[in-house]
Amino acid sequence: MELYKTNQLKIYNSLSKTKEVFKPVIEGKVGMYVCGPTVYSNVHLGNVRTFMSFDMIFRYLKHLGYKVRYVRNITDAGHLENDADAGEDRIAKKARLEEIEPMEVVQRYTVDFHETLQKINNLPPSIEPTATGHIVEQIEIIKDILEKGLAYEVNGSVYFDVLKYNENEHYGILSGRNIEDSIHNTRELDGQSEKKNPQDFALWKKADERHIMRWPSPWSNGFPGWHLECSAMSTKYLGETFDIHGGGMDLKFPHHECEIAQSKTKNGVEPVNYWMHANMLILNGQKMAKSTGNYILPNEIFSGDNKILSKAFSPSATRFFMLQANYRSILDFTNTGLEAAEKGYIKLMEALSNIDKIEVSKESSIDIKAWKQKCYDAMNDDFNTPVLIANLFEAVKFVNLLIEKKATISTEDLAVFKATLNAFVFDVLGLKNELKEDSSDKLSGVVSMLIKMRKDARDNKDWALSDKIRDELAALGIQLKDGKEGTTFSIN
RNA sequence: GGCGUCGUGGCCGAGUGGCUAGGCUGGGCUCUGCAAAAGCUCCUACAGCGGUUCGAAUCCGCUCGACGCCUCCA
Structure with a gap:
């Protein structure tokens, strides 16, 4: 019998801020989505902690006998950089600086990401979809949200109408915010004049001439907005309502809030049953x-x-x-x-x-x-x-x-x-025994021989020789341990 | 300024309305030729101030402080 049937797993749900008994949508199966990295530089240890936390969760769910589909995306397009180059895609910018193709940047850092997670012994996810591979799905969602009147087009770009969404839903439900507060407390930013309200976020951005990564759409040649890919890919691979959505704490707002707004508007149901957030390193x-x-x-x-x-x-x-x-x-x-x-x-x-x-x-x-x-x-x-x-x-x-x-x-x-x-x-826990077990018989044979020689020396009370053997082995990183049943050793 | 997380012994970190994790470090003891390893053991804490309670570090309020988010970010 599967272990999950006899173990009552409780998960802290960021949405309810309480620990809840975990009950998957389909018994015995778990759908889990975790926001992956933007591959424009080497993955740092903070990123790794989040992915390692969800790797541990993935591992335990599997240990309990659940059949888990773990989806973690690669963001290889779509995140805007909000500095002087307003509207420029981060990956495109990096590419121009390094004078290489955008997809070359993507490839390089995707490889780095995989290598790093492998070193730390993370299991690969079940599906690792890319944002650029799901442009079509993202465009379909934008069309749908436009039809429902919760988005508007300006100059080839499309924005989500947060205030209108908030009339019937609660924008801020996950992060504990009220839209009224943020209206009064949002700093003025440049390059947002197209939006009706500063809280609105982009679903589609028209690309300017310098922007290398671009795709055709009904509105312009451009690229998808900040938060859309996760809605598109989680729905596609896990369904309209799935079990666990994870990510770093810093993604709670606005990223996950926007995801909820998009998915809920598109599908009309709560997208996620359990929101999990890993804290910062x-x-x-x-x-x-x-x-x-x-x-x-x-x-x-x-x-x-x-x-x-x-x-x-x-x-x-x-x-x-x-x-x-x-x-x-x-x-x-x-x-x-x-x-x-x-x-x-x-x-x-x-x-x-x-x-x-x-x-x-x-x-x-x-x-x-x-x-x-x-x-x-x-x-x-x-x-x-x-x-x-x-x-x-x-x-x-x-x-x-x-x-x-x-x-x-x-x-x-x-x-x-x-x-x-x-x-x-x-x-x-996904630990590996890295102690050099060098159970290569040759080494352990040699050490055993030295232990035997040392024992003879000790029996003859030749402490000088026995200590010399011990100390010189220690200098090589081989530690002798005298016990009642004889001497053992470990290699550091 | 708003929202959120949190403040635990020398350090790191669990937990929790009464029985007071664990790791690391330091002291003592046992074992041992000595040492190491191992075992036993000691150092007994919950930011501050009020309140609730028979009883709070654990609940409530306030104060102080840290960190995060509010703009891309795991």
């Missing part, structure tokens, strides 16, 4: 963002080539660091935080490597079933990975006690213990 107390330069790239962490960290940290240690915080909490990225996480990660991995050394008994002195349940309880409570990890450290203790024979476990319990531990560590 900050660096030195400040937001990590490309625009301010306050950011770190994942590769700079893995290589150690950066000015923030004292050394390089592996993808799994980095992933573990982020999973130790709740996805809804702001997390500060610091050197000491990463160092602490790395140590914990190594401790966990060593315990997992040692699990095969456990010998079984007739009876169990530890309650494996209760421990297992605590792991599920943590994840069922809105994907509480910090509590899950606390339980995993309890498991580490179990492993060490069992190896030292200070606790006992039955064959049956050990099987459950191993399966559960592996499922949560590797399948759900």
